[in-house]
Amino acid sequence: KEDRTGNGSFRVFEPAMRAKLKQRREMELDLKAALDSEEFELYYQPFVDIVDKRVSGFEALLRWRHPQKGMISPGDFIPLAEEAGVIERLGIWCLETACTEASTWPQSMTISVNLSPMQFKSPTLLADIDRALAKSGLAASRLQIEVTESLFLDESDRVLDILREMRRRGLTVSMDDFGTGYSSLGYLSRFSFNKLKIDQSFVRDLERAENIAIVRAVIGLSKSLKMQVLAEGIETEGQMRRLLAEGCREMQGYFFSTPQPKEELPRVIADITKRWMNDLDVPEASL
Numbered sequence: 001k002e003d004r005t006g007n008g009s010f011r012v013f014e015p016a017m018r019a020k021l022k023q024r025r026e027m028e029l030d031l032k033a034a035l036d037s038e039e040f041e042l043y044y045q046p047f048v049d050i051v052d053k054r055v056s057g058f059e060a061l062l063r064w065r066h067p068q069k070g071m072i073s074p075g076d077f078i079p080l081a082e083e084a085g086v087i088e089r090l091g092i093w094c095l096e097t098a099c100t101e102a103s104t105w106p107q108s109m110t111i112s113v114n115l116s117p118m119q120f121k122s123p124t125l126l127a128d129i130d131r132a133l134a135k136s137g138l139a140a141s142r143l144q145i146e147v148t149e150s151l152f153l154d155e156s157d158r159v160l161d162i163l164r165e166m167r168r169r170g171l172t173v174s175m176d177d178f179g180t181g182y183s184s185l186g187y188l189s190r191f192s193f194n195k196l197k198i199d200q201s202f203v204r205d206l207e208r209a210e211n212i213a214i215v216r217a218v219i220g221l222s223k224s225l226k227m228q229v230l231a232e233g234i235e236t237e238g239q240m241r242r243l244l245a246e247g248c249r250e251m252q253g254y255f256f257s258t259p260q261p262k263e264e265l266p267r268v269i270a271d272i273t274k275r276w277m278n279d280l281d282v283p284e285a286s287l
Ligand code: C2E
Pocket: 045, 060, 061, 062, 073, 074, 075, 078, 094, 114, 115, 116, 146, 176, 177, 200, 232, 233, 234, 235, 252, 253, 254, 255, 259
């Protein structure tokens, strides 16, 4: 191949690029077929309310069991699904599957579903949610929606209208990975979220003064704006106790349970309750 860049980089770069693009196109084709061949599965990770000492709900986390490549995590295929134009169908499948599963759980437990910003471009998103609720018989108050700050990158009234409609229906709307996106905080004054989820990157190293300061600020913000707050990525008892002392009562993370298939949920609930919830001292004053 001729070297058009004059420095040799074209020659080396192109075959590698081409291979990558080819792989990508194959994955997109695989994705399109995957829904019909039932290769997707939802795993569920518990939210734990430390004060009430109970599992308050589960987050649905999508998995793709690829026939050749094995289990693929959402970080690797959601962007592709958005590009390939299958995110809308996939999103509807998640909503319906999650609501149907949650309708078999105790009434006190909620189900949280992640929505991609691209799903908000669909004119049928609200109708899709209504249908998932109607089909499953799940009460709207038991469905939580998780969005990320990237939803607010293009300031649109449409997005705010849809979020308000969700709340009007009684859904819980949560801001996921709070503090890691690129948007300003302005959206918090235009829409009142029910819940902020503190990103796991701030929870990971609580020995760092910076992270404690951020966690404290987010908890303070959530209290003054009357939002619930949940800490993600709790992996140790130390982190759990520290967050509790800071005034955060709802938590999620490997310390309680990794995401599990639905068959495992009764065991997950029993384990969490039995393991330590009963003899955990909750300092009332801290909350
Ligand atoms: P997320 O919604 O912030 O979910 C939390 C991620 O952190 C999950 O990764 C979960 O398995 C992982 N995690 C939970 N606890 C811990 C912990 O203690 N330590 C560590 N290191 N990790 C923990 P997962 O399942 O790979 O999902 C990644 C992201 O993919 C999710 O982040 C969410 O943004 C997206 N996603 C997952 N399912 C869906 C879906 O159905 N639809 C859409 N649009 N996005 C989804």
